[in-house]
Amino acid sequence: MSVAEKTMPPSSKGVSRAPLFIGVILIAGGLLLLGWLGWAILHSAGDGEAPYQYKKVAEGGVEKFPDLGLEAYEGMTIRKYELLAEEVQKDPLVEFYTGSKGDHAPVLLEWKNNLIEPVLTVSGDIKDLTKLARAIAEHVPSEAVVLGWWDTSRQLELLEGVNTLFDENLAQPLLIPGPWAKQQKAIENLEHEFWQVTDSSEAKVRQKRIAEALLADEATGASILRELAGGREAYVVVHWADAYKLGGMAPERFGIGYNDFPGSKQTHALIPRVKQWMEENGYETYLVQRQGEDTVRAYFLTDSAYKDTLIAKMLPFSTSQPTELEKLKLVAQYGGYWVYSLPPAPANDAG
Structure with a gap:
């Protein structure tokens, strides 16, 4: 395994990911300080209590948050929060x-x-x-x-009253x-309360059935x-973050990792390096997302068999052709969000 490689562990319990985290830092160059700081914070917590706190820093109507x-x-109340580990870092x-x-x-x-390390969740861009x-x-x-991951579903329901399967948090x-x-x-308790x-x-x-699909x-x-x-007439929304969260939910069935490639403000300029790294490390299926001003993050599937899952086919992985799906029809894309219509099954087609 390359020192820069980061994969979802088989289980979140009792698995130390420090060596991999340091590997990302060594490759990331300009993110070294932030990465090392994050490593120190993540190792600072004691047993029995959540290693962080939530602090509300602003609240108001939408006009207070023009960005x-x-x-x-x-008519919606917006609140801005910070996740803090104040004993170590302000x-x-x-x-x-x-x-x-x-x-x-x-x-x-x-x-x-x-931080370089994903913490608790990942999300799409609000725009x-x-x-x-x-x-x-x-x-x-x-x-x-509209069918989708529970958190995307709740966002769409809040903003536009869209019919979805979820009207509550699952965390x-x-x-x-x-x-x-x-x-x-302790983390689960804090998250459930918040x-x-x-x-x-x-x-x-x-949600389990969505994941199974x-x-x-x-x-x-x-x-x-x-x-x-x-x-009902149905549409399906997926985002690249859903793939990473799916790896966290079922790592034994969908292995996904990432590697950061700094060095250019143009994503296409880094693609040859991404391809070379994937080939050298034996990974066939990946997608690329800009991580920062001069860094891209490549998410890769750890087993070639995973490329045949529906989520991999619906997202722009290197082995996918979203426009050529037979059971769903691509109708739109908005940044990281891909939208499909779900035609009814033909009378002679059980699938």
Whole structure:
């Protein structure tokens, strides 16, 4: 395994990922200080309590947060928080925004991780999200259902009242760094309290079925999604972050890792280096996302068999052809979000 390689572990319990984390730092160059600081913070926590705290730093209507581009969504309360490990570092590890209406539970709008290591979750860009939400409100029939990961579903419901399968927080999977493994229970308790998780068994079953669909082959996955749609016209939304979270939820069935490639402000200039690294390390399927001003992150599948999963076929991995799917039809893309229509199965086609 290359020192720069980062993969989801078989389990979040009792697995130290420090050597891999240091490997990313050595390759990342300009991110060395931030990476080393993060490594120190992640190793600082004691047993029995969460190694971080949430601090609210701002609250107000959408007009108070013009950078989020939410002017069209009046009546929503926005809150900005910081994730802090104050005993070690005063600067926030993560900055994030939530939105809510009335006394409803908060909905995560954007999660800005200041560390190299993913912490707790990953999210899409809020500007891409609002483009997606407006397009769905304009082009998707109001009676249709939009199928997607639970957090994307809640965002779309909050912004545009879209019909989805989820109206509550699930806070899963939690991407807990290895050095925080001993605090897993405390972290789960903090997350459930903050996000007002209700532990709905029905919602968990629906999310499990979404995951099963994305892990299956195209025909089986489409069949599961039609079942979830319950006979309604359906559209499916996926994001590259869903693939990483799917790896956190089912690492034994969908291995995914990443490697950072710094050195150019132009993504295409780094593609030859990405391809060479993948070939040298035996990885066939990957996708590339810009990580910072001069760094791209390549997410790769650890086994070539995973390229045949529905999630891999729906996202722009190197072995995928999203426009050529047989059971779903690509209808739009908004940044990292890919939108498909789900035609009803032919009468003679069980898939």
